[in-house]
Amino acid sequence: MNAPERHKAYLLEDDEARVEYAKDQKIPNAGLFTIYKEDHTIGNLVRMQLLRDSDVRFAGYKLPHPLEHRCLVKVQTTGAKPKEVFLRSISDLHSEFDYLDRYFREEVLRFKEAT
Amino acid sequence: MDFFELRETGVHEEFRADEAEEPAGRRSYAEVIAARSRIEVTRSTMEEVEFDLVGVDVSIANALRRIMLAEVPTMAIESVYIEENTGVVQDEVLAHRLGLIPLRVDPNDFEELLDPEDATDVNTIVFGLEVKAPINIVAPNARRRIDDPVEDDEVARRPGGHKHTTVVTTKDLKWLPQGDQETFLPEPARPVHDDILITKLRPGQAIGLEAHGCKGIAKDHAKFSPVATASYRMLPRIDLVKPVEGDRATALKNRCPLDVFDIEDIVSDDGPPASRAVVARPRDCTMCRECIRRIDDVPFGDDMADYVKLKRHADFFLFKVETAGQLAPLRIVHDAIAILKAKCDKWRTELELSGGSLSLD
Numbered sequence: 001m002n003a004p005e006r007h008k009a010y011l012l013e014d015d016e017a018r019v020e021y022a023k024d025q026k027i028p029n030a031g032l033f034t035i036y037k038e039d040h041t042i043g044n045l046v047r048m049q050l051l052r053d054s055d056v057r058f059a060g061y062k063l064p065h066p067l068e069h070r071c072l073v074k075v076q077t078t079g080a081k082p083k084e085v086f087l088r089s090i091s092d093l094h095s096e097f098d099y100l101d102r103y104f105r106e107e108v109l110r111f112k113e114a115t
Numbered sequence: 116m117d118f119f120e121l122r123e124t125g126v127h128e129e130f131r132a133d134e135a136e137e138p139a140g141r142r143s144y145a146e147v148i149a150a151r152s153r154i155e156v157t158r159s160t161m162e163e164v165e166f167d168l169v170g171v172d173v174s175i176a177n178a179l180r181r182i183m184l185a186e187v188p189t190m191a192i193e194s195v196y197i198e199e200n201t202g203v204v205q206d207e208v209l210a211h212r213l214g215l216i217p218l219r220v221d222p223n224d225f226e227e228l229l230d231p232e233d234a235t236d237v238n239t240i241v242f243g244l245e246v247k248a249p250i251n252i253v254a255p256n257a258r259r260r261i262d263d264p265v266e267d268d269e270v271a272r273r274p275g276g277h278k279h280t281t282v283v284t285t286k287d288l289k290w291l292p293q294g295d296q297e298t299f300l301p302e303p304a305r306p307v308h309d310d311i312l313i314t315k316l317r318p319g320q321a322i323g324l325e326a327h328g329c330k331g332i333a334k335d336h337a338k339f340s341p342v343a344t345a346s347y348r349m350l351p352r353i354d355l356v357k358p359v360e361g362d363r364a365t366a367l368k369n370r371c372p373l374d375v376f377d378i379e380d381i382v383s384d385d386g387p388p389a390s391r392a393v394v395a396r397p398r399d400c401t402m403c404r405e406c407i408r409r410i411d412d413v414p415f416g417d418d419m420a421d422y423v424k425l426k427r428h429a430d431f432f433l434f435k436v437e438t439a440g441q442l443a444p445l446r447i448v449h450d451a452i453a454i455l456k457a458k459c460d461k462w463r464t465e466l467e468l469s470g471g472s473l474s475l476d
């Protein structure tokens with residue numbers, strides 16, 4: 001009856017962006033990224049990646065409500081633009097998974113040959 | 116490298132033995148990962164794969180696990196159109212049971228179906244289930260219970276006897292190819308197992324239905340999950356901080372229920388022959404902590420914790436992935452990594468594209 005649509009958990013609405021950025025009005029060099037249709041899987045990943053960056057003073061994530069399928073990531077930097085830092089983190093994550101992907105393929109080939 | 120140390124009560128500390136890597140200059144974490152991470156498959160069967168993922172952060176290991184559980188797409192029955200169901204299992208329960216059947220269909224051959232109205236051969240597979248329980252005849256696929264003591268056919272055939280019950284299993288599900296499916300699917304769509312019990316019918320009862328399957332992810336419904344379980348644990352590391360010798364070594368070996376320790380003979384020219392405990396199979400350790408427990412009235416029961424330190428590597432993950440049957444286990448891992456990669460890609464593109472409209476500050 002009033003159950004939320006099932007696909008709302010993972011499909012973007014027509015007019016919905018995948019990521020949104022809003023500058024923080026009170027704190028310098030801070031901003032809030034909203035990643036839609038994502039949960040702890042990505043929230044924690046992005047947070048950890050941001051914290052590895054020496055330009056980042058603060059990074060944290062939260063899921064505002066279990067029925068709202070979005071993940072908020074707050075970033076404060078030591079001076080760099082939050083969006084640049086965020087973009088850098090995402091690129092880093094991408095290349096990390098790229099490496100893992102390659103290592104995994106190689107390993108599977110090796111394993112298949114060995115057995 | 117980091118470790119977590121387990122003491123008799125709780126996890127006590129996480130300490131950094133050395134942090135020599137990562138000098139002040141920015142070396143991106145991706146390069147660090149590239150340099151020190153590795154993946155090693157240790158066991159792989161049709162149902163299960165075990166592999167080591169070394170040198171990455173927990174958040175990556177955990178993301179991988181969560182993606183495998185909830186975001187790798189598979190095919191499952193989604194809508195059931197029931198024409199006739201006179202069995203005792205109600206329509207909705209029957210439909211639910213059908214939904215949970217794992218199907219051996221490659222989701223890559225299909226597109227996502229958003230609205231059941233748009234069903235076509237590229238996004239939907241159709242199964243028919245047509246069973247009529249014969250009246251007073253032994254049903255062709257009736258099965259004897261294995262533990263039935265005697266073969267008394269007369270009794271079994273009488274109403275109420277088990278030969279009167281028609282068993283409906285996944286074997287009765289017939290794939291009805293749509294459109295070009297027979298040409299583009301490498302093999303016919305079918306349930307993973309032929310012997311999953313769907314329902315049972317009494318004489319005269321009948322089921323006639325059409326089940327439509329589509330592609331989905333487990334975030335939507337758990338039936339789409341490709342894994343029975345996907346989990347990781349950190350590699351245990353057991354340090355013997357002081358040499359454990361002689362009777363103490365034997366006591367330690369006997370204490371461990373998983374036989375982690377071995378006893379090594381020390382041969383020396385002078386002095387009597389001695390023995391020493393060594394950590395032989397740290398992978399088997401379950402962190403039960405028996406070896407550091409204080410036990411009264413047992414030889415060496417009171418101070419073993421001074422000799423043995425239990426730790427876990429913070430960046431060495433032993434993964435175990437069990438498939439539910441739809442996809443091969445290695446394929447699930449591979450898909451999961453690809454999904455994470457694709458996600459990063461999409462955000463990157465979107466953020467870069469929106470660079471103009473959103474001010475870069």
Ligand code: SF4
Binds near residue numbers: 371372405425
């Ligand atoms: S924690 Fe348990 S399994 Fe591990 S070494 Fe000690 S006794 Fe053996």
